[in-house]
Amino acid sequence: MSFEYTPPKYAQLIAELERRIESGEYPPGSPLPSEHQLMAEFGMARPTVVKALGVLRDHGWIVTHQGKGRFVRGRPAIASTQQVRTGRELLDRREVQVSSRLLAAGPAEAPNRIASYLGIAPKSSVVLRKTLVTRDDEASEVSSTWVPADVAEGTALTDSADLKQGVRRYVEAAAGVELDHIVEHVTARNPTSEERDLLGVKASAALLAVYAVACDATGKPWIVVETVLPGDRHELEDAYPIR
Structure with a gap:
C-alpha cells in the first residue's frame, strides 16, 4: 500500500x-x-x-x-534543515535507500518498556517491524519499529517489501494525525543472544539503545523506534543553538 x-x-x-x-x-x-x-x-x-x-x-x-x-537574521549558524536529530532520521528513514535486511514484520506483544512509551498495557497487540542495517558490509544496527496494531494493520508496515517512505508517513496517513515532536531516550546495556548473533559482538559488549517516541501535538505517542547500536562502531553527536 x-x-x-x-x-x-x-x-x-x-x-x-x-x-x-x-x-x-x-x-x-x-x-x-x-x-x-x-x-x-x-x-x-x-x-x-x-x-x-x-x-x-x-x-x-x-x-x-x-x-x-x-x-x-539570516541563515542560523546551525540551520534546522541541516540539523537532523537521531529520532527524526529514524522516523524518516526509507528502507529502499539503505542496505538492510528485514527480520520481522507483523503482529507482536508490546514489551513493558515499549508499552510504557506508547501508553498501553504490557503485552498489548502491536505491529513490530525489525531490520538489520549494514554499512560497509558490516552489521551496523538493529532497528525495531513498534506501532499499535489498530493503526499499523493494512499499511505497508506489515509488508515484506522495503518501505518507500519513512514510517511516520504511513502512520500519519493511517491514523489521520500529524506527528509534532519526538522524545528520545538513550540507554546502555549488554546485547541479547539474538543481538550478539546479528551484530557479531561479544556478550560483554556495550550497546547503545536509542528509543525515539513520536507524539502528536497533544503528547499522545504513536510510534516507538528502538535502534540498537554497537558502542564501538557509533558515536552520537548533536549540535544546537544556546539561545
Whole structure:
C-alpha cells in the first residue's frame, strides 16, 4: 500500500521563506513581509502563517521587534534543515535507500518498556517491524519499529517489501494525525543472544539503545523506534543553538 504525502501548509511556507533568505532575496536585516502579505501571497490562513513564523523565529532565521515587525537574521549558524536529530532520521528513514535486511514484520506483544512509551498495557497487540542495517558490509544496527496494531494493520508496515517512505508517513496517513515532536531516550546495556548473533559482538559488549517516541501535538505517542547500536562502531553527536 502506497501513500502520497504532501507537507502541511505551514511547513511549505517555512521551506519557501528559508529558501528566500538563503538566496539573498530576503537579506539579513531586511523586514519580512507582514502576516497579511504572506496570507495573500500564499493563500493561507493567519494561524498557518503565524505557526510558520514562530518556527522560523525559534530556529533563528528571523527576529521579532515589538511594535516594528519581523526582521531577517539570516541563515542560523546551525540551520534546522541541516540539523537532523537521531529520532527524526529514524522516523524518516526509507528502507529502499539503505542496505538492510528485514527480520520481522507483523503482529507482536508490546514489551513493558515499549508499552510504557506508547501508553498501553504490557503485552498489548502491536505491529513490530525489525531490520538489520549494514554499512560497509558490516552489521551496523538493529532497528525495531513498534506501532499499535489498530493503526499499523493494512499499511505497508506489515509488508515484506522495503518501505518507500519513512514510517511516520504511513502512520500519519493511517491514523489521520500529524506527528509534532519526538522524545528520545538513550540507554546502555549488554546485547541479547539474538543481538550478539546479528551484530557479531561479544556478550560483554556495550550497546547503545536509542528509543525515539513520536507524539502528536497533544503528547499522545504513536510510534516507538528502538535502534540498537554497537558502542564501538557509533558515536552520537548533536549540535544546537544556546539561545
